[in-house]
Amino acid sequence: MSALPPRIDFLLHCNFGDFLETREFKLKFRTVLGKFGDELTEDAWNGFGVFRSKMEMVVGLVVNDALGRSPDNPMSFKDAIAQFDNLNRHFRVTKNETADTFLRSVRWGISGFQIFKNMDTHGHQSDQYPNHVPIVDCVKKYWSTIAYVQMQTIVCCLEWLHDAFVRWQRLDSAPNGRSSTYPGIERSPSPTHDSDRQASPPVTPPAHRYPTTAAPLPSPPSKHEISSPRPPPDMPVSLHVSPVVVAATAQDMLAVPRQQPPLLPPAGFPPLPVAAPAPSPIAVYRAPVNVVTPMQTPPISKTKFTTDVYNELVRRDKLGVKPRYFAKCKYTVCKNQSCNYGHSNQELKIIGVTRAISIGDVWKTVECNNPNCQFPGCDYLHESDKRSAIDSLKVQARDIVDHARVSDDAGDALMVTFCDGRTVNVKMK
Structure with missing residues (x-):
């Protein structure tokens, strides 16, 4: 392995995990992230899998805490990544490029650990694929620097990521669909798509108002x-x-549609004329x-x-x-x-x-x-x-x-x- 960079305490860059609300998640988060930094300074090669598992555990703890999952029944890392997809889609449809950039940075750091681990595990010599050996050897040689950059990219965004998930969940579950403007989850001005429009006659506003629910x-x-x-x-x-x-x-x-039963006239009187139904306000x-x-x-x-x-x-x-x-x-x-x-x-x-x-x-x-x-x-x-x-x-x-x-x-x-x-x-x- 190459010369190691100075040891960086990752906890300094995420407020020591104080943003986590569940005590069990917070303690485990500090322990795992601390061990990750310690292992980066060791000369022994522990394999891609050790670092990848700790990275996934750190990210999974943040997502589980933000979404209110119990420590006894946490979601898997695969399910946590699926929540990333939902959040990513929300940022894109609301045209929040800043939040989308930070989320992509986190995913870049995550994918790096996964790619190198999979390449080392599943790579094999074949005429159909590139030679993976030089790639893996280069990554192993400079792994401490590569892993440090990837993990730092993730850690520096964890507090924001936790808050973004919390805000997104509140927005999704709000009774009327409204929410305050939060960092990273604001509703941007509605985009104008001229090509998506069709002409429509003037609309009479509905008389009945219903409770309202990127x-x-x-x-x-x-x-x-x-x-x-x-x-x-x-x-x-x-x-x-x-x-x-x-x-x-x-x-x-x-x-x-409901129909009221017809009114019966008193005995000896002719039937009452049936009035035409009033036009519906939403006709x-x-x-x-x-x-x-x-x-x-x-x-x-x-x-x-x-x-x-x-x-x-x-x-x-x-x-x-x-x-x-x-x-x-x-x-x-x-x-x-x-x-x-x-x-x-x-x-x-x-x-x-x-x-x-x-x-x-x-x-x-x-x-x-x-x-x-x-x-x-x-x-x-x-x-x-x-x-x-x-x-x-x-x-x-x-x-x-x-x-x-x-x-x-x-x-x-x-x-x-x-x-x-x-x-x-x-x-x-």
Whole structure:
């Protein structure tokens, strides 16, 4: 091994772990991180596995404490990394480049320990692969410096990482989807995507207000965008049909219309005339056809529904476009094969789940900052949305998906793995 750098007490760079709330996690964190620094100064080669296991233990303790896990039942390191994917996706959709950079730095440090350990364990001489021996020998020779840089990159961000997970969890579980502005979890101004907008007629604000409950979330369209619609970029120009789109809220999907029993006239009097029903304040959101509510359709098994969601994502992946918007196309028979909107209540249910999968739990969580938003496919929450129905779609998304991770450094695609083992790429941008 090369000449060792001066021993650095890693605990000095993470406030000695005082940010950890659980006493058992804090004591173990200090012990493991202290031993890591001690072993870096030793001349004996202990192997990549020793350092990797201690690194994973340190990071795992921070994530478990931040997410409120019990010391008796901590999540595995693999599950902790899955939480990194969720946090990473949140930073990307909120356009928080600073937080995203620090999170990538932590993941860079983690991946270094994993890569060298795997290369040393699984590398073998073959004409099909590069010669791994010079790489491993070089890393071993300068391991103390390499490991020090990697671990320092992780340790200096641990307190911030713990706080980021805590803030993200509070934001996700907030009753109304609102949260204070926290370091690393702030809601940035809504991005404007002109190409994602469709023209929509003026919307009458709903009379009934419901309790309100970050994949790029489209911001509410401006007046200029509404008056100058353009076809979305993920829709081929030759196939573009400008449908008049009407939003379909989760309330419309799941609500069962009630009818009051007719009033019987007193004996000897002619029947009372039946007054025409008053127009619904949200009628502009509904398609001008007789819609069959989900309660009128037979129940669908979880396996079939999972297959429907999977096939929907596969179809959109083959088209090279993002999942469809959670809104209904006005046309009863739409001939556009790449239409970005749903055409039935069952399709909308599938679309809502795919939207929750691709965007995550931040979908329909943060309130739209435009009270007069007229974009039917808006991914932000509106007062006319029924949170219980939205939450139901999110629960179904979590039930059928095992995990999802960003599949490239640019954050343009998401690799989704279903509970039955099937995988599919989901375009995010």
